Amino acid sequence: MKIQAVRGMQDLLPESKAIYRYVEDTIRPVLKSYGYSEIGLPVIESTVLFERLVGESTDIVEKEMYTFTDRSGDSITLRPEGTAGCVRSAQQNGLIYNQMQRLWYAGSMFRYERPQKGRFRQFEQIGVECFGMPGPDIDAEILFLTARIWQELGLTSEVTLELNSLGNVSSRGAYKTELIEYLSAREDELDEDSKKRLQTNPLRILDSKDAGTQAILKEAPLLIDHLDDESKRDFDGLRELLERAQVPYVINPLIVRGLDYYNKTVFEWTTASLGAQGTVCGGGRYDTLVEELGGRPTPAVGFAIGLDRVALLVAENSVTDKVGDLDLFIASLGSEARTESMLLAEQLRRNFVGLNIGVHCGDGKLKSQLKRADNSGALIALILGEDEIAAAEVTVKPLRAEDPQRRMSWPALERYLKKVFD
Numbered sequence: 076m077k078i079q080a081v082r083g084m085q086d087l088l089p090e091s092k093a094i095y096r097y098v099e100d101t102i103r104p105v106l107k108s109y110g111y112s113e114i115g116l117p118v119i120e121s122t123v124l125f126e127r128l129v130g131e132s133t134d135i136v137e138k139e140m141y142t143f144t145d146r147s148g149d150s151i152t153l154r155p156e157g158t159a160g161c162v163r164s165a166q167q168n169g170l171i172y173n174q175m176q177r178l179w180y181a182g183s184m185f186r187y188e189r190p191q192k193g194r195f196r197q198f199e200q201i202g203v204e205c206f207g208m209p210g211p212d213i214d215a216e217i218l219f220l221t222a223r224i225w226q227e228l229g230l231t232s233e234v235t236l237e238l239n240s241l242g243n244v245s246s247r248g249a250y251k252t253e254l255i256e257y258l259s260a261r262e263d264e265l266d267e268d269s270k271k272r273l274q275t276n277p278l279r280i281l282d283s284k285d286a287g288t289q290a291i292l293k294e295a296p297l298l299i300d301h302l303d304d305e306s307k308r309d310f311d312g313l314r315e316l317l318e319r320a321q322v323p324y325v326i327n328p329l330i331v332r333g334l335d336y337y338n339k340t341v342f343e344w345t346t347a348s349l350g351a352q353g354t355v356c357g358g359g360r361y362d363t364l365v366e367e368l369g370g371r372p373t374p375a376v377g378f379a380i381g382l383d384r385v386a387l388l389v390a391e392n393s394v395t396d397k398v399g400d401l402d403l404f405i406a407s408l409g410s411e412a413r414t415e416s417m418l419l420a421e422q423l424r425r426n427f428v429g430l431n432i433g434v435h436c437g438d439g440k441l442k443s444q445l446k447r448a449d450n451s452g453a454l455i456a457l458i459l460g461e462d463e464i465a466a467a468e469v470t471v472k473p474l475r476a477e478d479p480q481r482r483m484s485w486p487a488l489e490r491y492l493k494k495v496f497d
C-alpha cells in the first residue's frame with residue numbers, strides 16, 4: 076500500500092510555495108514599518124492553556140483540537156491558534172509587565188475540521204498581538220496595518236472590512252439575557268447547533284450559517300444597541316479614525332468571532348471570492364485574557380491572517396508575475412566540459428552574489444538542456460563543449476533577447492554578466 080499524506084495536510088509544491096513566500100515577504104516589511112517585533116512561539120502548548128483561554132464551549136476546544144498524551148503522561152495540544160500561546164509567553168517572560176508590546180508571529184496552526192478549499196487541518200497564520208494599549212487608537216493602527224498589507228499585495232479591491240463591537244463583559248451579559256429570551260421563544264425554528272448553543276454559548280448563534288436561524292436573527296436584538304458607554308465611545312473613536320484615514324468599512328452587527336475571549340472591537344476582512352471560506356483575517360480586543368492567565372489586567376488587541384486563503388486569492392488574481400527560479404543556466408556537453416561547468420558555476424557564484432545559477436548535471440542533449448534553461452526563466456544560457464574547453468572560452472546564448480550567441484573568454488564573460496545583471 077502506498078503511504079499518502081494525512082488527511083487535511085497539504086503539500087505545497089514549488090509553484091504554490093513560491094506564492095506563500097511572496098505573501099510572507101510582502102507582509103513582513105509592512106509589520107516592520109509599523110514597528111512590530113517578531114516573536115517565535117512553540118507549536119505545542121499544554122492543553123489546559125487553550126481550554127482556559129479559548130474557552131470550553133468554542134468550536135476549537137469542543138471538536139477541533141489535536142490533543143495527545145505525551146510519553147510522560149502530560150496532555151499537550153498542537154496549537155489551533157496563536158493568541159493563547161503569545162499571551163502565555165508574554166506573561167511568562169515578563170514582556171507585558173508595565174510595558175507596551177507590539178508583537179507578531181508566523182507559523183502553522185492545527186485544527187481537526189473538514190478539509191475543503193481554504194480549510195485545512197494544518198494551515199498557516201501570520202498573527203499580531205498588542206499589549207498594554209486600551210484603544211481605540213491601537214485598534215485603528217492594526218486596521219491601517221492590515222489595509223496596508225492588502226494594498227501591498229494588490230488585493231484591496233478583493234476584501235471588505237467588517238466591524239462590530241461586543242461591548243464589555245457586563246454589557247454583553249445583559250445583552251445575552253435579552254438574546255436568550257428572544258431566541259427561546261422561537262427555539263423550535265432554530266437549527267440543531269443553535270439550539271445547543273442557546274445553553275452553552277448563545278452569542279455564537281449570531282454567526283450561524285443556517286438560513287432559518289438567519290431569518291430569525293433579522294429581528295433579534297443587536298449587541299451594538301446595548302453597548303456600555305465606554306465601549307460606545309471607543310467604537311465611535313475607532314470609526315472616526317478609520318473615516319479620517321479613508322479606510323472603508325461596513326458595520327456587521329452579527330460578527331461575534333468564534334472565540335470566547337473577545338470584547339469591544341471585533342473585525343473580519345472578508346472576500347467574496349473564496350466561497351464559504353471567505354474570512355481572510357479576523358481579530359479584536361481581548362482585555363481580560365492576561366488576567367485570565369493570572370496576570371495583571373492588561374488591555375490587548377490582535378488579529379490573525381489566514382495565509383492559505385490569502386495565497387489562494389493571490390493565485391486567483393494572478394497578482395504575481397510568474398517569476399522563474401534562475402538568472403543563468405549552464406549547459407555542458409561531455410565529461411570534461413561537465414567538470415569545467417561545475418567550476419565555472421562556483422566561480423560565478425563567488426563573484427556574483429545573489430545571481431541564481433543553475434547547472435546541468437549528467438548527460439543530455441543540448442536541445443533538451445536549452446529547453447530546461449528556457450523554462451527556468453534564465454536570461455542567459457552558457458554552453459560548454461569540447462571546442463569551448465580547448466579554447467578556454469564559453470558560448471553565451473541570450474535567451475530573452477534577439478542578440479546572437481557569442482563565444483568569449485571567462486574574464487570577458489564576467490565583464491559581460493556585470494553589464495547585464497547590475
Ligand code: ATP
Binds near residue numbers: 198
Ligand atoms: P472560519 O469561520 O473560516 O472557520 P475562524 O473564525 O475559525 O474561521 P480564526 O480562528 O479567526 O478563524 O482564524 C483566523 C483566520 O485563520 C481565519 O480568518 C482564516 O483565514 C484562517 N483559518 C482558520 N481556520 C482555518 C483552516 N482550517 N484552514 C485555513 N485557514 C483557516
Ligand code: MG
Binds near residue numbers: 134333
Ligand atoms: Mg473555524
